[in-house]
Amino acid sequence: MPARRVVTGRSQQPRKRFAEELRLLRNGRGESLRELAERLGWDASTLGKMESGTNLGSPEVVEALDTHYGTPGLLLALWEVAMGDNSQFKEQYRRYMDLEAEALSLWHYGVSILPGVLQTAEYAREVLTLGGLKGPELEQQVEARTGRRKLLEGDDAPPFRALLSEAVLRTPLQDPQAWRDQLESLLEASERPGIALQVLPLRAGLYGLVSTDMMFLRLQDGTTVAYAENAHRGELIGETQAVERLQRRYDAMRDLAFSLVESRKFIMRMLEEVPCEPST
Incomplete structure (x- = not known):
């Protein structure tokens, strides 16, 4: 069987992929964690832990991020998959x-x-x-x-x-x-x-x-x-x-x-x- 071709180069582990997407979206906006926290009304430390993969956060904050980045349902879907991931x-x-x-x-x-x-x-x-x-x-x-x-x-x-x-x-x-x-x-x-x-x-x-x-x-x-x-x-x-x-x-x-x-x-x-x- 031929080796699987890497398309995006992004992590295939659900938890890491979720954290990676959060970082990419924020960096694409040119926002700091503090700026993002102020705009969403969520604690910067919580958002930082989500981006590092040490905490997945709640569905409420993920929905707020989906709205902020204009990715309706995408982050929430990634979050649901990550929550069911046993790799942690x-x-x-x-x-x-x-x-x-x-x-x-x-x-x-x-x-x-x-x-x-x-x-x-x-x-x-x-x-x-x-x-x-x-x-x-x-x-x-x-x-x-x-x-x-x-x-x-x-x-x-x-x-x-x-x-x-x-x-x-x-x-x-x-x-x-x-x-x-x-x-x-x-x-x-x-x-x-x-x-x-x-x-x-x-x-x-x-x-x-x-x-x-x-x-x-x-x-x-x-x-x-x-x-x-x-x-x-x-x-x-x-x-x-x-x-x-x-x-x-x-x-x-x-x-x-x-x-x-x-x-x-x-x-x-x-x-x-x-x-x-x-x-x-």
């Missing part, structure tokens, strides 16, 4: 992300932290910082992780069940307000018809998945794969018997968990225990 995730997670995006239903168990699809930006930032990320790479990974929350939004979102160890909800963030926001976000998620949140109390004792975060993905071909993850690595498990064993352990743990109503009440109690900000 580290290599070892990309295959899992592809499967997660096509899954018909998902079941999660969290032994130490919340699943990425339920994390707020501040929760994700603190977790990723502990992993050694900083600067633009940190912000890119925060955006990538919080962008996964869109998976559970909309009428066609797959059913999602999260089984959370009580320890997850008793391990707060350093910032009380950020922790309050995360708990409130969990309560909001628990009200959605397609999401089921259950808490596994510490008094349940030891159980089959005591040290491993797990996600089970039911795929369109009828098979189920499992993804096991700890602080250092993740592993996709596709072998039928191995997945079946893990699912039996998951089901046994679910039998020990609080009901949906009891779990929601538990989250509310955790929220009530968060220290209030001192009045000024």
Whole structure:
């Protein structure tokens, strides 16, 4: 097969291509970031991060850019493709992300932290910082992780069940307000018809998945794969018997968990225990 001919010389990676187009359009106008920010009413730092590829911005700012440059719908289309691009995730997670995006239903168990699809930006930032990320790479990974929350939004979102160890909800963030926001976000998620949140109390004792975060993905071909993850690595498990064993352990743990109503009440109690900000 002959090599693909390069036509424009521009990046073929959606995220980089989006950032590149923003820079080209602004430079073509001879505008500085500050001038562009003043004309659009958006923060210059936000526009700068979009042009560097560390942040994709919101659809509102992209629509404003489309209007400003006279490119109706072009930038928004590039933005939508970039938002679905898994290249911003580290290599070892990309295959899992592809499967997660096509899954018909998902079941999660969290032994130490919340699943990425339920994390707020501040929760994700603190977790990723502990992993050694900083600067633009940190912000890119925060955006990538919080962008996964869109998976559970909309009428066609797959059913999602999260089984959370009580320890997850008793391990707060350093910032009380950020922790309050995360708990409130969990309560909001628990009200959605397609999401089921259950808490596994510490008094349940030891159980089959005591040290491993797990996600089970039911795929369109009828098979189920499992993804096991700890602080250092993740592993996709596709072998039928191995997945079946893990699912039996998951089901046994679910039998020990609080009901949906009891779990929601538990989250509310955790929220009530968060220290209030001192009045000024």
